[in-house]
Amino acid sequence: MDSHDESWLHVWRLIMAIIKSEMAGTVLEVKVKVGDTIKGGQEIVILESMKMEVPVSASQSGKVTEVKKQVGDFVNEGEALIELA
Template identity: 45%
Template sequence: MAEDVRAEMVSTVFEVVVSEGQVVAEGDTLVILESMKMEIPVLAESSGTVTSLGVNVGDVIQQGDLIAVIS
């Protein structure tokens, strides 16, 4: 079952830590977002393989935007 990882707030993508095809464990950092001069890690909520990344460094994302898909 695929898990969509979505943005919880408006922010800028500061760093993309994983790549497509990478295996991740629950709790691993996928990307780091920046909002109001704070760095916010986005963590995997389940283990699996990153099948899709929807962001790049510097992207401004909105609440609900797709960050990654883990299956």
């Protein structure tokens, strides 16, 4: 990897954001799909945990590049749900 690649990697890390689950639970609904443009604060996933619906909001705006969990999946606290660029 030359220095040019490395600086690209650095930029990529800066612009990419991962939205993580704040608590353990099961995915009840995924409200976005790959390619969607979303705004910071928008609800993107609803988890079910402790018999409560727990909305997860985007911490920042961006375009969805990957949906990491599907409806019914268990997700632990701190696990990635959505990747943004």
